[in-house]
Amino acid sequence: MKKDFLKLLRNFILLSIPLLGAVFYAAIFPMRYHSPEYPMWAEEKSFVRTDSNDYSVLIIGDSRAKSSVLPELLGNDVYNMAIGGTTAIEMYYAFQNYLKANDPPSYAILIFAPYHFCDIDNYSQTLYYHYLSFWEEAGLTLNAFKSAKEDAILHKGWFTDSLSFRLRLPNKYMAEILDAPSGGNTDENTAVFQKIRQEKGFRSFGTDEENNLENYEVHHETFDSSELVVKYFERLLNSLEEAGTEVIIEQAPVNPFSHEHITSDFYEGFEAWLSETENRHPSCTVVHDVPVYPKNAFGDNNHLNRRGAERYTGELLEKYPEIFKGSLTSGLPQ
Amino acid sequence: MLFNSVQFVLFFPVVTAGFFIFPKKFKNIWLLLAGYYFYVCASPAFLPVLIGATLVTWAVCLVMHGRKGKGRTAILCLGITANIGALFFFKYFAFACSIIGVSPPFRLLLPVGISFYLFQATGYLIDVYRGSLAPEKRLLRLALFLSFFPCLLSGPITRAGEMLPQFEEEHRFDYERIRYGLLRMLFGYFMKLVIVARLDLVTTRIFDHYGDVNGYGLALGMVLYAFQIYCDFAGYSELALGAAKVMGFSLPENFRQPFFAEKSSELWRRWHMTLMKWFTDYLYIPLGGSRKGRARKYINILIVFAISGLWHGASWTFVIWGLLSGLFMVLGELSAPLRSSLLSSIPVHNRFTGVLHRFFRTLITFSLFVFALVFFRAPSLKAAGEILGKIFFGFRLSDVFALSPFSLGLGKVNLFLLLFALLILFAADLINELRGDKISWLMEKKAPIRWGFYYTAVVMILFSTQIGAASFIYFRF
Structure with missing residues (x-):
């Protein structure tokens, strides 16, 4: 029986060679087949895990932070380590990794879209790009079990999904591998990576000259925060405070149409939640007002375009002169 | 699961x-x-x-x-x-x-x-x-x-x-038995992931917008759907039989090359065999089977097929599908003497005409199956009527040449893979028909042939994971 079993095992391994080839290809050449979304994740992951000359100001948040703050206008010691599609969950782990390789920053500016305290809408991308380590993912899953209604992480088939991503199985990666052009995406992705690095983490999303369509908050009747996200946001704040970092919670702008259509219940709920957070963390500076920018500042319905980012960054510079060493030579764009 | x-x-x-x-x-x-x-x-x-x-x-x-x-x-x-x-x-x-x-x-x-x-x-x-x-x-x-x-x-x-x-x-x-079972499972995965996944893309595209598709497109869609449902269900059966065999259990065969059948009654002895046998033993025979005269026999056939249609789904479309399938079987039996006399009046009888006759019978049987299948696939009787109306009254020869195979929503690579996979399926069914069992046949071949097939199947399955696999059609029954 043992001999037969070994024979079966040998044949099974031989038969698995194409599968192993696909898995290794997916693991070794991510820049070759992934879309240009990947370099943003890869750049940030590499930034937080390497000694990066110890920046004194970090921008932490989601895509609105990523596309709103131009660190190069704020000074040499500012880095935008936000990632599009993430929540406080990913940013908590990002900051832990940053601390392992770097001294804590003096200041951290946290910018998250309000709806990102309610929804985890992009977790599969976190798994897809292998952003979290095995143990980070295990810890998060455990916390999701403890939190009520976190089906964004513990959805039906979460385990096999997670395993498929972790092992880079073809059911998750083959589509993008086959869709990539024959020469691969390496050049394009490397260029995106380098541009993000050059601009100290900034990346714009929308390409419109103007946009006044409804953003994600418009789809929420009320501000119904996610227990798990809030738990991780608290952890992030605690962690920053313990590291001696001064925390500023800022708000990214919304376009006029969204501002008109976001319900008062949502705004009130968000406002109340911010006040509670402020009470729990009195050392944090919490900005409550969500600014409204004209439509020509928006590259899509959620994100500022470069003109909008310059204006927002300029306002931050004016607002916090004691933090930023940069200067605006041409004044704020309108 | x-x-x-x-x-x-x-x-x-x-x-x-x-x-x-x-x-x-x-x-x-x-x-x-x-x-x-x-x-x-x-x-x-x-x-x-x-x-x-x-x-x-x-x-x-x-x-x-x-x-x-x-x-x-x-x-x-x-x-x-x-x-x-x-x-x-x-x-x-x-x-x-x-x-x-x-x-x-x-x-x-x-x-x-x-x-x-x-x-x-x-x-x-x-x-x-x-x-x-x-x-x-x-x-x-x-x-x-x-x-x-x-x-x-x-x-x-x-x-x-x-x-x-x-x-x-x-x-x-038992190494040989486990190997046999695993190979059956591999073939089942091949049918489901390589063939069905691609056919599903085409048929869904056609039938989700059947109002915008011409007669030829719908006819082609129905033929492809026939292969889709065959590979879907027969593929599931291959997986079930293979999985059971690995553990040492023998399950009854469920499909035996149904599209090689030369008459409707034969097709239904080859398609979902365990269900048809169940109906034969527990419904058709208790109803009297063929023991109470021809008229009663035909009525019994229609009853069995109507209930079989209902078994597939709680909708009139399934009942009509079942009744049509039964009707074709009855008409086949009724017309048998006439067809025999017509055949005997043909002056030339040789091997070529024999093969031609067999091919013609197979084609007619398959066409009748596809015709009835319209009611199986259509969401309602009205939709089935519209689809059939377009196929029979909206069919233009120019459409045949106007429809590019690349416009079916597959792209060149997937279209090539699908055609190649259908060729393998045909070869496998032919081996089953002529030699009895494709897996045993394959297991007797020399290593390069065997491994050539194994790797072809595995690579094609890997390339198919990009499409994703839907649930099996028969799950809903």
Whole structure:
């Protein structure tokens, strides 16, 4: 029986060679087949895990932070380590990794879209790009079990999904591998990576000259925060405070149409939640007002375009002169 | 749990390893737990239905045993009413309400596999009633018969007489048998992931917008759908038979190259064989079969096929599909003498005309099958009528040349892979037809041929994972 079993095992391994080839290809050449979304994740992951000359100001948040703050206008010691599609969950782990390789920053500016305290809408991308380590993912899953209604992480088939991503199985990666052009995406992705690095983490999303369509908050009747996200946001704040970092919670702008259509219940709920957070963390500076920018500042319905980012960054510079060493030579764009 | 899920890829080796490692007395318990877990993954809320059907069937057979006369028949009726009643309740209640013009007071979800395991349970009840089978006293064995995971969700519909003894047999680790089973599973995955996934893209595109598609496009769509449903269900059966064989169990064959059939009656002896045999044994023969004259025989055929259609789904489209299939079978029998005399009047009879005749008969049989299948695929009778109207009255030869195969939504690579896969399927079916069993045939070949096929199949399956695999069509029945 043992001999037969070994024979079966040998044949099974031989038969698995194409599968192993696909898995290794997916693991070794991510820049070759992934879309240009990947370099943003890869750049940030590499930034937080390497000694990066110890920046004194970090921008932490989601895509609105990523596309709103131009660190190069704020000074040499500012880095935008936000990632599009993430929540406080990913940013908590990002900051832990940053601390392992770097001294804590003096200041951290946290910018998250309000709806990102309610929804985890992009977790599969976190798994897809292998952003979290095995143990980070295990810890998060455990916390999701403890939190009520976190089906964004513990959805039906979460385990096999997670395993498929972790092992880079073809059911998750083959589509993008086959869709990539024959020469691969390496050049394009490397260029995106380098541009993000050059601009100290900034990346714009929308390409419109103007946009006044409804953003994600418009789809929420009320501000119904996610227990798990809030738990991780608290952890992030605690962690920053313990590291001696001064925390500023800022708000990214919304376009006029969204501002008109976001319900008062949502705004009130968000406002109340911010006040509670402020009470729990009195050392944090919490900005409550969500600014409204004209439509020509928006590259899509959620994100500022470069003109909008310059204006927002300029306002931050004016607002916090004691933090930023940069200067605006041409004044704020309108 | 789907056979084509990562979950099953983890589940199956664990269950098989446990099955071979555990001592004999624990093997059946292990398989029962595996079956229930398998079912819970697919239909978590409805495990009580499966367990309830098991308990009722077991109890009814034990009570029936030893009784005679009307009491015995009454108990049988009670058992059948319980099983078929449950099926009616979950599957046909809303349909029955719509027939009498009442909106159903509640909406029910259909427990996955209910049509399969309740038919197995009902078949067992009738076998015990007829005395062809002793009632199973051990509840565990009966529960295992009804929840044996390879055939729990979509058949084959097994008989207690052929399965219960197998649960007592010694199942040892046998390399050749395991290899055979795994190769059947590989072929099943090939059918499902390589062929069905691609055909599904095309047919969904066609039938989701059938109003915008011309007659030729719809006719092509129906032909492709015939191959899709064949590969979907036969692929599932290959997986079920293969998985069972790995553990040492033999399940009845469910498909035997149906599209090689030369007449409708033959096609239905080759398609979903276990269901057709079930209907033959437990419905057609009790109705009188062919023993009460030709007219009665044809009526019985129509009844069986109408009910078979209803078994597939609670909708008039399925009833019409069943009736049409039965009608083609009856017409085939009625026209047989005329066709024979026409054939004998042809002056030339040689091997070529014989092959041509056979091809022609196969083509007609397949065309009739596809014609009826319109009602199976269409969402409503009105839609079926529109599709058939377009196929028969909106068919223009110019459309044949105007429709590029690349406009079917597959792209060049996938179209090539699909055609190549269909060629392999045809070769496999031909080998089955001529040599009896493609897997045994393959296992006898030299290593380069065998491994050539293995790697071709594995690489094509890998390339197909990009498409993603939907649920099996027969899950909904």
